Amino acid sequence: EPITTLESAQRLRRLNAQLPVLGVEIDPVRVEVAQPHTGARTHFRLGGFNLPLQPTASGQSESARAIRAFNVLRQYEESAVPTAYRQMCHSLMPGGLLLEGTSDPHGRIWVANLARQRDDVDNGYCLEALVFSLNFRAGFDPAAFQAVLPKSLIHRMMPDEPIYYFFQAWKQAALESAATQIWGARHWFTASAHKLREMGYAVNTQKKWLSRGYLIIHSTSPTVVLDRSVGQSRESQSADVGPCCCR
Template sequence: MPLRQRSPQSVGSITRGTTNPNRLRRVDRWLTGPQRYRLRRAGKPLVVDLGYGAAPVTAVELFSRLRTVRDDVEVVGIEIDPVRVAAAEPLARPGLSFRQGGFELPLEGRRPVVVRAFNVLRQYGEDEYEAHWEQVRERLAPGGLFVDGTCDEIGRRSAWVALETTGPLSLTVSLRFGTFTRPSDVAERLPKALIHRNVAGERIHAYLQALDRAWLGAAALASFGTQQRWVATCAALRADGWPLLDGAARWRLGEITVAWDAVRPR
């Protein structure tokens, strides 16, 4: 549970802060892949790593990865714990900085084109996430993106919701091949908006069940490798009418993205 200590100026609570190098590689690969256009079209791209945790490694990695898309991108790591901010300062450099704050995004009026918050909101109550979603969305640049996600300790299983100023767009699941028995193994890593909704009658439950059925239906392809079986699984889901927003190029990475309306809470 988060430690319920609050800064008078900052919105949020100090979380456990667990982090590991390369933990967020899957979402970063998505940001530099199908979402790279957001950085390319921005005048002066500002990106926030919100709640980077006890060590700033994920913010440093994000900075390095995004610089392959735009060499002028600026990354700001925001943490509510001033001790963590002070510890990160030695790693600051041109284009990468750290500051204390929370969901209010203390950016002196500047609007980020991307805000990434991973393993942050899952530590809050189910009655809290929507208010924080709205607060961050209101501060995005036009066409900006807020990514609220969760992953396991070393980034093998990840899931994230993508939101624009108008609201949620999609849910992405990204799994490392060989680390799951069924796709629904990702259930324990669903974002806060969905993790308690994986029950009969909810859309996310129906979606994960459909993924599992398609996975079992593609079992004959297992001898050709997990990647081939996963691609067939995703293709079967699309054929069944699920509104998938990506294709084989992403599926081959162990990733699948579905429109939010197909999984949103009832």
């Protein structure tokens, strides 16, 4: 059954009961199996990164406000990621969002890139943030997120890569805030996020996100990073969640 699409539709319609939801699958057998679940606002179509959008009654093509793509790109080469992003974002309306990432088999922990289609769609998309999520049932350990990094980052966990140093910093932040785990994993997770902020990382420390298990960062480099070759500080020049703006 198309559980992911149906669960997403159920939750999103708490905010907008009339929201149309489209499930896209490259396997024709799975598309056929999903068809009995089709409804007035829920549809399933065969397609890939070029979404199978159709003309509307007015003759204009459908467009997407948001695209969720999980555990899809992990089977591709890293070099295929930029093209896949461009194809998916091409289907987004101006300001639309793409959430692409990887989760564990039960969705208890995941990491995803958040990309936004620019208002001028011809100028492509901007990679806006990197989102880490957990449900706290298995506790909290920054290292656990390394196994579910998006395809664009999972092979970059090595020295001299920003994502590597980010995890080193997060582990240090968790160590320094370990005393808070007496109140539970949620408090420890939140405290580590505030420590990262103190270290100079662009972490969203709003309670509404952290209390729900979301760590949102806008760069995997701190505002000031240490030049490890000479021991001097230098200003970070890049938003290392990925290519900031792409066409």
